[in-house]
Amino acid sequence: MKNIKQQLTRLTIQSSLIMILLASACDSGFEEMNKNPNAFTDPVIGSLFSYNLIRTAGSSDDNTLYPNDKLAGAMMQIFASLNPYQWTGDKYLKKAGYTDGLFNAVFGTELKENVQILTLTKDDPEMVNYYNIARIWHVYIMHRATDMYGDVPYFEAGQGYTEGIYKPKFDKQEDIYADMLKELDEAAKNLDPSKPSFGSADYLYGGDVGKWKTFAYSMMLRLGLRLTKVDLALSETWVKKAIAGGVMQSNADIAKLNHSSGGELNYYWDGRELQGGEGVPPSEEGRGYGKMAQTFVSHLKDTGDPRLPFYITLWPGNADPTLLPTSTNPADQKGLPSGYDASSIKSIIPDWTDDSYAEYSEINLHTVAHDATPSIFLSYNEVKLYLAEAALRGWDGGDPKTYYEEAVTASMKMGPLYPGSFSIPQADIDQYLADNPYTGGTFEQQMEQIHTQFWVSQFMNNMEIFANWRRTGYPKLTPTNYPGNETGGTIPRRIPYPQSEASINTENYKAAIDSQGPDLWTTRIWWDKE
Template identity: 40%
Template sequence: MKRILKRYICSLMVLPAVLATQSCTKNFDTLNIDPNASTTPTPALIFTKAQYDGTANMANLLLGTMQYTTSYNDVAGFGSKYILAQAQASAGVFSTAYTNEINELVEVLKAVGDAPDKVNLKAEARIWRVYCFSRLTDLYGDIPYSQAAQGYNQSIYKPAYDAQKDIYADLLKELDQAAQSLDAAKATFGSADLIYGGNTAKWKKFAYSLMLRCAMRMTKVDIAQAQTWATKAIAGGVIMDDADIAKVAYVGAGQNININPLALNLWNSDYIAVNGSSNIEGGKYQDVFINYLKANKDPRLGVVSIVYNGGNADTTSAIQKGMPATFNAKPADFVTYSEPNPKTVLLFASPRLVYTAAESYFLLAEASLRGWYSASSAQSLYENGVTAALRQWSIIAGSAGTISTAQINSYMNAHAFNNSGTTEQKLEQIYTQFWVGLFPDAQETFANYRRTGYPALTPNNYPGNATGGKIFRRMLYPISEQNLNPESYNAAVARQGPDEFLTRMWWDKQ
């Protein structure tokens, strides 16, 4: 045994020398270069990826919070039940954003720089960066912004959190400058731009539409600035036609990146069995959403919802039924509850709508009520918003989503604008239609719900919830921030308030 050990130890002593001899070759530089890597970034390719990532990074749990969906499974049902044990499920968007779309956009902007011939590339990257950051701050409040994703470039590994008030001021400034710098005579990202194919006129409308969204977000915290920026956005020109809707198209096959991310997530997490019974996470539509659609004879019911009847997907309105968010076990009649339609909501090849004409019209209706927009009445803007929201399902799903003109007119007649109501009653009508009209963009309806209080949802006081039976106001930061970036995290908490679900961010005031 001693002789064996002696030989083994000697061989270990010799091995490094042998390896060193073998590794030292005259082709050292060539052998240590990855032939598939580039030392020069290609902005167009990175921008494409940033668009995919920014569109895919959604807080899908908010579908439950906005009472569109629910689950009898406590883990999957966090969004509709606010289970304390699943609180960190809310941190996912934060963690994903900085390693993907935020980091990618920093690299795009660094690569294009201030070159005069790349002014459109810079502008479009700035506008998309505003979209990504605005969605992020609207979920968490104060977040890393001015120092974000600068570890590689500036060795900032513990970025400070910016106050949301300051973030919003810079987002609006970025949109203003980017929109004005767009130049139709200069180069664009072309086909690498998944949203508009480089069309600068449409990018300008998108920029001013995001400006309108951000401006209206500030109505309860800084009404003067809200009016200033909303007026500027309206003057610049916002999205009001279906042809200008900001959307990312998907081919629906091949790698996952080519599939509508919401459809793919819902499909894989719940509905892949296609039988209404073997739903992996126990998900169904929530009764609040389905009851609303049925009570209002909404033609979207048969577009978005099905019940598996004898193994077949049935869109008949009479049999649609939403599941309560109070269930903690699979009900015996689980198969009889409604779930997303595979031909529309779960369609892999459907586009992901980023900003719609319907949203613009609803926000403009409020602006009209406030006296900030005089070109159209609140009534006509409301009507345009409702009809645009009904039409857009044909954009999402083609013939399977098409709602006829007769159906649209019938629905509109039954939901005429309440001209004789108070301003508050009018706002409730506008933003209840906003809630049903922007589905399935739960993240935007969540933000608007916190600002306006509409629709008037009843919270779910489920046993073991983290909020005392209240709908939460923000998401929680990742635990990793407490461990890896404690100084910045603690400074943000000291300024904004406890890292808790009910802490209100800057624009979310009573």
């Protein structure tokens, strides 16, 4: 990866230069710049895009650890904790910093550079690829926000810097989805391989417009299937359009941002935070807060999943990677029951002591939670599982079983993309598929097989797992009922807006509540129709 700190420094200098030039109408060089905008905007836009990709992948706990792990990951019974103040998701407890995080990151960080790029490139035919790639990335940014909260600012979002709109109106999710799908469709069609692109400033695809087109249609497949509960015919239309347009064909198409150990603009933020004080720091010798949940660990063990040592370990392996071969032994792994604290856990484990915590499994800090772990935005194996559902619904001519097995294989072949170059032999993959065959059955039985596999294979893409669970109901999870929880003992359907929106953007916040329903964890968003 290029030295991102140097690019950020260059961005600061170039951005300052262009702001000075734009602010001074009588500057003798202004007319020349106006006649040839690429002379100055090209390098600035490239740096803006690089920075935007990095900050969307991880700008702080706000768009990583909080929404992805402590909330979605714990609600989906992947993570569990006995600390009700640091890890709240498995207990459905409100902590404003956690629920506010993604909202603040999207509207305070992720959209800023993206909207600037869209504004600078929109009307320049030579920058058609810059513009349309930014449109695709805008959809990626916004779909996470609307899927977690429901109605959010969209059409006026991120325009404080460009248009002076500091209190944007909230838009209905139905309208947001219609526009996101339209944007993906138009952007994919308008990408032009004969025109310049971001090149090396594009850390996902190196400026390859063909790859971006594939990403756009794969995103369309993801969003099109979101509509199955609310508008089946519309869902079918968009799914078929996505498949016809061309979705991912191999792991080489994965939308990912590579990281390296280093400063905050280099490392994988989610992994870095899990290594820290609120996760499972090796210095705690197994007493860190964020353990793996019993539901998830039991499933890996019961199915003989060869991804288990890639995903999880006991703490000695995190402290010393030379111990991983023994610390990842499947028979020794234990998942922590969800929904308990250090006192109530004794109701099901009477002999529990503080030392017991060290006996429970943690995320593997040397593979999926390393500083150099790649940020995976959308994977080929995810696409294959979507195709399995599309085929099951009769929207694709393929075989659900074949797609399912290809999805499993693709997931198990992703290890070399991560630190440690973890590799699962083909024989182990074949054995897993033989031991856990796609058996067919009723529509719902097949949906359960497909989307339980989704839950397992999308590990650490936990916000997407949460969205997919709300749409499909799989995997089947037993809710917890911790005292004082926000839902009355049911798994949440969304997370609430930041209180700052109620106090600062009051009029628009109230309009959103009137439209969508109470600002509660149990209020269903538009596509999550009951």
